[in-house]
Amino acid sequence: MTSRHEQWARLRRRLWQPPRAHGEQPRERVVGPLELFYDLVVVVLVAQAAHHLAAHLTWHGLGEFAAVFALVWIAWFNGSLHHELHGYEDARGRSMFLLQILVLVPLGAFIPEAGGARGVAFAVDAGVLFAVLAVLWRLAARGDSPEFRRPSRMFVTGTAFCAVVLAASAALPAGARVVTWGLLAVAYLAGFAVMIGTATPVQAAALTVTDALTERFGLFIIIVLGETVTGVVDGLAHEPTNALTLAVGLVAVVVGFGAWWTYFDFAGHRRPRPTRASTVQWMLTHLPLTAAVAAMGAAMVGLVEHSHAGRTPAATAWVLSGGAAVVLCTTMVLAASLYVWCLERALYRPLARTCVAVAAVCVGVGAVRPAPLALGIALVLLLGVPWGLAVAYRLSHEEESAAADRR
Known part of the structure; x- marks a missing residue:
């Protein structure tokens, strides 16, 4: 008969499993409600940054938004990748997500004044968040086999370095502090790219983008x-x-819908090719794409508020049009990392050129600063150009296939 001690030990192992070793993550799994809840919490922080940008549509405000958004996105990316590689849907996994959420909540409260009065609090809290992430990666690294020790060590070191720099930035003046955050984000992303780029085939295989990560x-x-x-x-x-x-x-809503169809019709929910370069390209390009979408949302506040103006305010026009241009270009950069880029060259090559041209026109429209309604309609029409090209290609391709079948 099993003793009570053995029963408790079995239950503990089931509820509090050690982190999954590298290379053992399931290739087919469904994103769970725990991950979705975590994502919603992070998006609250994104909303805080976007709302602050909406009230401060200046170059300084845009720079502050970029630095803060990058740190929030990197923290989300770091935590998501940890769960993808090492996490389980058990009590331990829930506790680790909850711990991050408890640190994220006050961080969100500090975001509106991160570049000013609450910059010190933001820096310290962000440092704590990255310290928590570094500990999670360190705990996971203890079970690594020899071939994974180097990338694990690099990840732990890089995340811990972020924690130290963020905490230390609390002692800097406000302007220098925000610049430090931006440089730190660039350094972290560059380090991640180097780590993936120098990975061995075995290490790279463990970091292949799965369907679950694509869905996430x-x-x-x-x-x-x-x-x-x-x-x-x-x-x-x-x-x-x-x-x-x-x-x-309502036209502004359609502009946002245009960003949706641009991403999901051409790049979303598709896995990249299993190469190191494609993996880095696919993962990191989501940062400027997501930031552009959030910035467009911030600019729409000003667009609606100045509906009766003869010309759209310069900052609103530039951010909204520039955001649309970034969405178009980054979507094509993402598409270039996908299998479909090679399989449907006849579509994606002209589509990429079209998106770049349309992005340039979007920027030009923003520079002209037409009335808000005219600007919104122009962006809707421009975002529809690549989609129209894709539809025309599909129709002609189907007609050619039907004609071939008849022959």
Whole structure:
């Protein structure tokens, strides 16, 4: 008969499993509600950054947004990758996510004034968050086989370095502090790219993007796209309701919808090729893409609030048009890392050239600064150009296939 001690030991092992070793993550799994809840918490921080940008559409405000957003995205990416490689849906996994959430919540409260009065608090809290992540990676590294010790050591060291620099930045003046955050984000991403780029074939195979990770990134984009709707609603809530204001708001929603179809029709929910370069390209390109979507949501507040203006405010026009341009270009950079880029060269090569050209026109429209309604309609039409090209290609391809079948 099994003793009570053995029963408790078995239960403990089931609820508190050690981190999964490198290379043992399941290739086929479904993203769970725990991960979705974590993503929603992170998007609250993204919303805080976007709302602050909406009220500070200046070059300084945009720079602060970029630095803060990059740190938040890197923390999300770091925690998500840890769970993908080493996590289980057990009590330990839940506790680790909860620990991160408990640190993220006050961090979100500090974001609106991260570049000013609450910059010290943001720096310290962000340092604690990265310290927690470093500990999680260190615990996972204890069970590594020899071939994975080097990348694990690099990941632990890089994450711990971020924690130290963030905490130390609390002693800097506000301006220097934000610059330090931006440089730290660039250094971290560069280090990650080097780590993947120098990985051995065995190490690279363990870091191959799975269907679950593809789904996770896509779901995060969807949640952030909600910020475009939030921006419109915020703008409408602070303005008298009339036909023009409502028209501008609804057109702005369609612009956000255009960002959705651009990403998901051409790159979303597709796995990259299993090469080191494609993996890095696919993962890191999601950062500017997600930031652009969030910035577009921030700009939509100003677009709706100035519905009756003869010309769109310069900052609003530049951020909204520039965000659309970044979405178009980064989507094509993502597409270049996919299997489909090679399988459907006849579509994706002209599509990439079209997206770059349309992105340039988007920037030009932003420079002209037409009235808000005209700007919104122009962006909707421009975002529809690549989609129209893809539809025309599909139709002609189907007609050719049908003709070949008849022959």
